[in-house]
Amino acid sequence: MFTTDWKPNKSSSVPLHRQITDFIKEKITNGEWTIGYKLPPQRTLAKELGVNRSTVVTAYDELIAEGLIEGKSGSGTRVVNNTWNLLVTMPPPDWTSYVKVGTHKPNLPTIQEINQAEFIPDIIRLGTGELSPNLIPSMAMKKIFHQLANREISYGYEEPKGLLPLREQIANYLKTIGIYASPSSILIVSGALQALQLISVGLLHKGSTVLTEKPSYLHSLNVFQSAGMRLMGIPMDKEGIQAKLVKQYKKQQKAALLYTIPSFHNPTGTLMTMDRRKQLLDTCQQEQLPLIEDDVYRELWFDEHLPKPIKSFDKNGLVLYLGSLSKSLSPGLRIGWIVGPEPVVEHLADIKMQTDYGSSSLSQWAAVEWFSSGFYSKHLNEVREQLKIRRDFTLDTLNKYFSDLAVWQKPTGGFYIWLRLLPLISMRKLFEIALSEGILLNPGNVYDHHAEQYLRISYSFAPLPEIHDGLKRLSMIVKMLAK
Incomplete structure (x- = not known):
């Protein structure tokens, strides 16, 4: 789907097709549309720019005549030249080929x-x-940042696992939902999605199979597939993922771990019952199958408190627990957390440092204030x-x-x-x-x-x-x- 923030000026004395020609030339000469780049179809560009298709046809014809683009039946119109002196200089890299061979797969087209x-x-x-x-509580957020402005806080990099005061606050919060974890077994991440990225590259080998619900939010991402993993869905019923099928799927698929969203599942909204949570954990323990519990929707209950997290029953370090402020407070803070065995958390922290050298220290200090002030609960x-x-x-x-x-x-x-x-x-x-x-x-x-x-x-x-x-x-x- 092609989009652009540029639009031709219909009140200008410069013809519309000439404006479009100049726009495309600028894209090409600035290196934004490199050699091999596929231009949008004529109808698509005409619709996006709000002009007749014939106007775009004229613009494309001029660019073809100048040798900048080339149209071939069945393969569309592509950039084939970027400067008039291309023949006397070294050609630029074909970035399109680089994009195609990159290890991270693009999003699904939809x-x-x-x-x-x-x-x-x-x-x-x-x-x-x-x-x-x-x-999103914008006024409270402004108040918290105002308080931070009057405090002595660090603005540099934090330690690999994240800001200690924040990990201490999260440890206190986790106790209220039945999870007892020390700050040393908590890793601060930039949202639960980064947690999944770290797990995919840090704990699994290429060719591994990840079990999940069917349907699942995970199928809308390519985070595991890009790391060479396969996803296999297990059917659900009104109580959640059918735990009785896990042993069969694990054996057939030689699965490496299981991913679940037990609380207000995405996309079905299903709430996994207490009995099913215990059954799932028991089955995973018997099968020695690690479990990722994505609990980012946990606090968004309406009528009654939820069953305890699966992690709260885990005495063997089988469950990696994911939480986040993105769904309940603000996606812009980019604050989430992983709770798990210390060796796993330390390994993922090391990978995170290699990736981004830690989540925003300012966001982490703001999250500390949200928890410690009581604002988050309110x-x-x-x-x-x-x-x-x-x-x-x-x-x-x-x-x-x-x-x-x-x-x-x-x-x-x-x-x-x-x-x-x-x-x-x-x-x-x-x-x-x-x-x-x-x-x-x-x-x-x-x-x-x-x-x-x-x-x-x-x-x-x-x-x-x-x-x-x-x-x-x-x-x-x-x-x-x-x-």
Whole structure:
């Protein structure tokens, strides 16, 4: 999906095709579009720039005539030259070939489209998994940074495992949910996603298989696949991942570890029961299968406290526990943590130092203040109340417009409703038509290739009027495609 922040000036005396030609020339001569770069199709560029396709055709024809680009049937239009004196100088590197052979795989195409479309002005984001700007406590955040400005704090690099006062605060917080961990067994990371990256390169060898729920957020990422791993999904039921199948899958796939999101699972919203948590841990212990417990949604419960984390029952150091402030407080702080055996934490800390030399010290000091001041606990009460209102509003809206089009379960916390559409329609067409009408969706097939009739609906981000308007118009699109 091609996007650009440049637009031609339609009130200028310079013809539109000439403006586009100059824009592309500048991209090429500045080295932003290198030799081998594939230009967007004519229709795509015309739509993005708000001009007729014939205007783009004229611009491309001029660039072809000047020898800067070349169009071939079946392979599109590519940059083939960047300066007039190319023949008398050494050619520049073909960066396109470097990109193709890089070890880290690109995002799934749909995920790339979603990431880019999220910044389109006025788009209704029905699947975005983050707090609404209205739910992020900006005033309290300003107050905390103001307090930090009047304190003597360090602004340099912190020790490999992260700021000690923060690890002490997290150790105190973990006790409230049944996890007893010393600061030395805690590693501060830049969000739970970095934790997964460190685990993928630090603890697993190429060719390893990672077991996870089916569907799973992990399938929408390429973090493990890029490190040479395979993902294998285990079916879920209303209590969570089916622990009774773990032994079978572990044996068949020779799995190296299991990844789970037990609390308000992404994307299904499922809450794993206490019995299932214990059963899963028992099975993993019997199979000597390490377990990653991703618990970033834990504090977003609505009606009653959750079962204790799986980690709270772990007496053998089998579980690596991931937590974060990104879902409950602010994604911009980029603060998360890994809890595990000290040798593992020290190894991952060493890799993190090689990667970024530690998470932001300013963010870490801010997180210390959030925990120590009691602001975090107060904020959680407020955000739970607001998310519950949003959930109920979204469920009411779904009942109004989707009662005969879909089925779903009522989540008891977190961000998501896992919506299964009843009419058999093309999800790709639904995604494209909705996007053209200003509605951004998260199709289920990015979390599981077989989840073709599902959507991840989020009630955490979009304003309530946009949720109502977006779901109402989405129901009309579904009905149109179902005819």
